[in-house]
Amino acid sequence: MYKILIFLHKTDSDFVEYFKNTFLPILSEISQGEVKLAKVESNILLDQKYSHFCEITSNSKQEMDEKLSSASGRKLGKLLMESHSKISMINISYEY
Secondary structure, three states, X not given: OEEEEEEEEOOOHHHHHHHHHHHHHHHHHHHOOOOOXXXXXXXXXXXXOEXXXXXEEEOOHHXXXXXXXXXXXXXXXXXXHHOHHHEEEEEEEOOX
């Protein structure tokens, strides 16, 4: 299993709405299912504070790479580059 976790930095609510309207539909296309935004309740041990979180999952890194190479994946890449200062992204591989 392979996951991409996206955390929104604590910022104004305008970015959260922007994320909901632009990122979530693209993430849902990539994952071929509804992607929901969750609220981060606590992260007191981290220097960077997060307000929200979402994730997409695939069976393998290769499958995720294929999804990210799609038209939707390229749109996501562009959005991530434009918003890199407001989000953190973590890739997780369970393939050990």
